Amino acid sequence: MATSGGIWVAIRVNTDIALTNPCIEAVLVDQYARATELLNENSSVFMRITQELVDCGEVSTSRFASWLGIEDTTEQSLLEPYANRLNAFEARLQLMNRLAAIAPRMDTTSVLEQSCPAQ
Numbered sequence: 001m002a003t004s005g006g007i008w009v010a011i012r013v014n015t016d017i018a019l020t021n022p023c024i025e026a027v028l029v030d031q032y033a034r035a036t037e038l039l040n041e042n043s044s045v046f047m048r049i050t051q052e053l054v055d056c057g058e059v060s061t062s063r064f065a066s067w068l069g070i071e072d073t074t075e076q077s078l079l080e081p082y083a084n085r086l087n088a089f090e091a092r093l094q095l096m097n098r099l100a101a102i103a104p105r106m107d108t109t110s111v112l113e114q115s116c117p118a119q
Contacts, residue, residue: 045067
């Protein structure tokens, strides 16, 4: 318990992750199978891309389009949705890293002990 404006408030921390583990495991199994299937179906393209990155450090849009069997276009509007998703992912990753950096410093036990009267 902690006090908030003179009112005692219960602080609840969900530490019972056992209930969510089966759901998380099911998602991981499904996504692992999906990733494996995608890699198997597209292994030759992935190997070409990998080798090109090793050899040249980048993949040209014309080669990438050729390998994927799509039109080579320089139209940036086609790339914007992917760039936006990448930016959102990077922002979430930076936030998680900042939270992870401060999490070890948070000691809720000592906060509770200091704010709760001895019983």
